[in-house]
Amino acid sequence: MIDDLVRAVEATLFAAEAPMTPEEISRHLNGAAVKDALAELAAHYQGRGVELVERGGRWHFQTAADLAHLLRREKEDLRRLTRAATEVLAIVAYHEPVSRAEIEAIRGVQTAKGTLDVLMEAGWVRVAGRREVPGRPTIYGTTPEFLAHFGLESRRDLPGIDELRAAGLLDPVDDAYASLTAEGPADSAANGARPEKDGESA
Structure with missing residues (x-):
């Protein structure tokens, strides 16, 4: 009873x-x-x-x-994530806490401010504090809403690169990108990030 x-x-x-x-x-x-x-x-x-x-x-x-x-509702979602937003979300999820400079170093392109704004408005990314280094850059992390939306109990449940590859979710370019992100964020963006191309920003 x-x-x-x-x-x-x-x-x-x-x-x-x-x-x-x-x-x-x-x-x-x-x-x-x-x-x-x-x-x-x-x-x-x-x-x-x-x-x-x-x-x-x-x-x-x-x-x-x-x-x-x-x-499942038939109505299309009014806001779909751009490729840039998807990449940034993946980097935050796998490398958090991570700064914008570290995100740009991993992606190899500058990240438009609107990209992070979209992810924070969706409730999936949050400001996690500031890095205790000169300049004290803002660092970002995922939220409980991110875990709930993707059916994850914790970040430990995120699929690994081998799982993504086995599922056919990585094309040759994505495969190379995923291998790069698996190595961890670069120490800085000193190598220089190229500007985002049209259509990459959120």
């Missing part, structure tokens, strides 16, 4: 507008310990049409992955 606390956690998450941490749920329920209730709910919903999942330390209900196609 499901007890009142489990029901209260279930109702809280069902009504939530965004994924919630256990601490947020607990505060909403007058400080109640919710860890066991979350585990019980996750087990209860496992294998059902709607599942309770944890992404980046935040909990939310989502449609079961094998049923998502039944609810």
Whole structure:
């Protein structure tokens, strides 16, 4: 039998507008310990049409992955990521925290300010602080919303280059680029980044 606390956690998450941490749920329920209730709910919903999942330390209900196609909206997304934005998002995800200069050193091109703005507006990239070096450049990282959107529990679940290659997602140019990014961000942009070509900026 499901007890009142489990029901209260279930109702809280069902009504939530965004994924919630256990601490947020607990505060909403007058400080109640919710860890066991979350585990019980996750087990209860496992294998059902709607599942309770944890992404980046935040909990939310989502449609079961094998049923998502039944609810997919036909309306096209009004904003699609450009190639430049996709590259920048990948660099941030694999190298965070990373500065704009480091992003440009890896890509080999200057990054338009609007590219990072688009990713932050989408809620996938955030300002993670400043690098403790001369000039104290801003550094960027991903968000819990990024993990939730791509169905990742943590950054450890990001696919490796071998997995991307095996899936046929890397053409020769992308393959070379991915190999470069796997080596880690360059120490600086001292080598000089070429300007982005038309159509590469966000």
